[in-house]
Amino acid sequence: MSFDPASLKYDANGLIPAIAQDAASGEVLMMAWMNAESLARTLETGHVTYWSRSRQSFWAKGESSGHVQKLIELRVDCDRDCLLLLVEQAGPACHTNRRSCFYTAVRSGEEVEILKPMEG
Amino acid sequence: MSFDPASLKYDANGLIPAIAQDAASGEVLMMAWMNAESLARTLETGHVTYWSRSRQSFWAKGESSGHVQKLIELRVDCDRDCLLLLVEQAGPACHTNRRSCFYTAVRSGEEVEILKPMEG
Numbered sequence: 742m743s744f745d746p747a748s749l750k751y752d753a754n755g756l757i758p759a760i761a762q763d764a765a766s767g768e769v770l771m772m773a774w775m776n777a778e779s780l781a782r783t784l785e786t787g788h789v790t791y792w793s794r795s796r797q798s799f800w801a802k803g804e805s806s807g808h809v810q811k812l813i814e815l816r817v818d819c820d821r822d823c824l825l826l827l828v829e830q831a832g833p834a835c836h837t838n839r840r841s842c843f844y845t846a847v848r849s850g851e852e853v854e855i856l857k858p859m860e861g
Numbered sequence: 862m863s864f865d866p867a868s869l870k871y872d873a874n875g876l877i878p879a880i881a882q883d884a885a886s887g888e889v890l891m892m893a894w895m896n897a898e899s900l901a902r903t904l905e906t907g908h909v910t911y912w913s914r915s916r917q918s919f920w921a922k923g924e925s926s927g928h929v930q931k932l933i934e935l936r937v938d939c940d941r942d943c944l945l946l947l948v949e950q951a952g953p954a955c956h957t958n959r960r961s962c963f964y965t966a967v968r969s970g971e972e973v974e975i976l977k978p979m980e981g
Contacts, residue, residue, distance in 0.1 A: 760880055769880060814967070816964075818892065842938040846934055846935070
């Protein structure tokens with residue numbers, strides 16, 4: 742069956758959550774949002790473009806920082822309301838310069854920083 | 862710093878997306894939603910409880926099916942508006958009896974089923 746982005750379930754704002762996972766290591770890097778057009782751009786270019794809810798604009802990941810995400814494979818969940826992006830991440834995915842945005846673990850009720858910002 | 866569920870950023874409906882990842886294999890199993898109370902129940906019991914948007918009720922994962930998720934570690938992202946749950950998944954995570962909800966890949970513009978339902 743041909744994949745049709747219009748067949749996905751977008752929320753009231755026309756958005757769908759997209760989880761970026763490192764295709765090689767399996768590390769979950771970040772979660773952000775897409776609309777149909779940002780998904781179309783991602784599939785066309787092979788590089789991930791999100792929709793920035795705060796800026797209300799397209800967010801071609803890494804456009805200014807160089808920390809681009811090359812799309813290796815797109816996956817859709819059973820309810821068609823969430824996307825999994827297997828990516829090749831250049832440098833840090835997080836704006837804090839950490840590899841992943843999920844650098845805070847909760848252990849014995851305490852927040853623990855488990856990733857340091859990357860060098861360079 | 863003590864972890865306070867009230868410090869998370871919930872959406873207009875009081876919900877936060879939660880990604881469940883197999884703690885051992887790194888496979889992303891599913892994405893669902895939590896509110897502050899479902900997160901509190903998850904931390905108290907050590908088993909994942911979501912909030913079902915369709916049923917508008919707590920959803921103790923696996924309560925009827927036995928396909929429970931034991932919480933191994935909770936992680937919070939940089940914006941505090943998304944959770945990553947490292948879990949030990951009993952059986953399939955997906956209601957289709959597949960290990961993961963992300964069993965549809967898009968390859969060369971076509972949808973491809975990459976996981977079969979589990980036996981038994």
